[in-house]
Amino acid sequence: MRFHCAAAATALLAAGLLATTPGLAQDKVRVVATTQDLAALVREIGGDDVQVTAIARGYQDPHFVESKPSYILEASRADALVFVGLDLEIGWLPNILVGSRNPRIQRGSPGHIDASRGIRLQEVPTGRITRDLGDLHAYGNPHYWLDPANAPTMAANIASGLAAVDPERASAYEQRRRDFEARLERKLGDWETRAAPLEGLHVVAYHNTWPYLARAFGLVVDEFLEPKPGIPPSPAHIARVISAMRANGTKLILVEPWFNRKVPDLVASKTGGRVVQLLPSVGGAEGVATYFDLFDHDLDALLQAARETGARAAR
Numbered sequence: 001m002r003f004h005c006a007a008a009a010t011a012l013l014a015a016g017l018l019a020t021t022p023g024l025a026q027d028k029v030r031v032v033a034t035t036q037d038l039a040a041l042v043r044e045i046g047g048d049d050v051q052v053t054a055i056a057r058g059y060q061d062p063h064f065v066e067s068k069p070s071y072i073l074e075a076s077r078a079d080a081l082v083f084v085g086l087d088l089e090i091g092w093l094p095n096i097l098v099g100s101r102n103p104r105i106q107r108g109s110p111g112h113i114d115a116s117r118g119i120r121l122q123e124v125p126t127g128r129i130t131r132d133l134g135d136l137h138a139y140g141n142p143h144y145w146l147d148p149a150n151a152p153t154m155a156a157n158i159a160s161g162l163a164a165v166d167p168e169r170a171s172a173y174e175q176r177r178r179d180f181e182a183r184l185e186r187k188l189g190d191w192e193t194r195a196a197p198l199e200g201l202h203v204v205a206y207h208n209t210w211p212y213l214a215r216a217f218g219l220v221v222d223e224f225l226e227p228k229p230g231i232p233p234s235p236a237h238i239a240r241v242i243s244a245m246r247a248n249g250t251k252l253i254l255v256e257p258w259f260n261r262k263v264p265d266l267v268a269s270k271t272g273g274r275v276v277q278l279l280p281s282v283g284g285a286e287g288v289a290t291y292f293d294l295f296d297h298d299l300d301a302l303l304q305a306a307r308e309t310g311a312r313a314a315r
Contacts (some may be wrong), residue, residue: 029166031079032071032105034089037064037145038115038158038282040291042082044180045158050171053078055096058283061258062088067095075100080165081239082158085116086142093215093254104165113161115154122211146280147212148188148295152181187292191216194299197306200313204245204273205254206264209280217299222250225263233263251311252276252302257284276305 031052034066039054046052053074056062062084075096083089097106104111144150147275159177163170172233206225212308214221223244227237244250251273254263264275279285280297287296305311 005213012169019218028164029079029133030077031080031082031162032075034081034083034093035145035281037281037294038082038154039280039292040110041115041151041154041158041180042290044291045155045173046162046173047176048160049172050168054283056089056281058279058281058288059285060259061256062281063091065089067092072099075105075195076102076104076312078102078105080111082107082115084142084145085114086121086144087137088142089250089280093236107225110161113157115157115261116142116144117157118153118236119150123208123214141208141211143209143280144212146210147216148184148191148291150212151215151291182291187295191295191299194303198302198313199271201252201306201311202223202248202313203252203254203268204241204250204251204279206259209256210254210278213298214280216295217302221254222248225253225267238263238267240271249312251309252305254278254303256280272309274305274309274311276301279301293313 002038028051029046029048029049031039031042031053033042033044033052033055036054036058039052042050042052055071055074056065072095076099078100081097083093103109106112121144123137127139134135134282145154155177159173164175166173195217200220201218202220202222203214204223204225205221208221208223208224208226208229210219223241225233225238225241227233233241243301245267250271252263253268253273253275255275255277257277258281261275268275278301279288279294282288282291282294284294285297288294
């Protein structure tokens with residue numbers, strides 16, 4: 001009887017160890033994503049085989065995130081880390097990586113998944129970069145997820161990374177990637193048709209978040225309320241933007257949720273324009289829970305503002 005009990009206990013212990021070993025078929029792969037956009041894509045590719053946690057929320061500026069102990073704890077338990085890259089998270093992700101002491105997610109490990117690999121980047125600076133240029137990104141504008149045409153590359157990076165961490169389910173990740181890409185292809189056609197009235201429409205933006213979205217929807221960003229990235233607007237710069245908007249008939253001012261509306265609202269009141277709060281990320285507003293939701297939301301907001309202000313593309 002004692003032997004049978006010992007054998008049963010051993011079996012239970014073995015089962016428990018198997019259930020907590022990362023990468024085994026009966027266990028979910030624990031993924032930490034730096035943004036809710038990446039977490040949404042991980043769910044698309046990983047399905048029920050993954051458990052994903054996002055660090056930066058969709059209503060937060062992802063450049064500035066506090067390295068909270070809770071984030072370090074999540075990272076310490078993770079089998080994989082998916083990040084935007086291009087130094088978007090440079091101010092906070094290194095602290096989380098070091099604090100986690102988790103070899104599975106460090107640079108060079110299979111679980112260190114850079115979603116930017118292979119992306120056709122915009123605004124890659126040339127020449128010497130100094131602080132006089134503002135918060136300029138040395139590797140190019142990092143907001144590449146805002147062009148849905150980049151999503152297949154991001155999804156492929158995620159699928160490849162998950163397969164490296166969890167090879168037993170590689171075929172499942174690949175099948176979900178194909179399913180996601182097929183659904184995305186249908187939505188791209190829908191978005192292109194709906195965005196036709198925006199083709200060539202000139203707009204002003206607060207910060208340089210939108211070059212990829214502008215490419216996707218045919219917008220032309222003429223001016224920025226920030227004279228340089230990350231530099232607050234001066235009265236002289238605001239006056240110059242107002243003058244340019246009046247001269248060009250520009251009506252729409254694009255603003256992220258985390259910026260103070262005082263200056264954009266002032267400029268709108270002086271030009272007969274409209275402030276359009278676009279979401280740079282999944283989770284930025286209630287009901288925007290998937291990657292598809294993000295573009296539906298932003299396209300709806302742009303089209304409504306264009307209709308209500310009578311904004312027209314320059315011909």
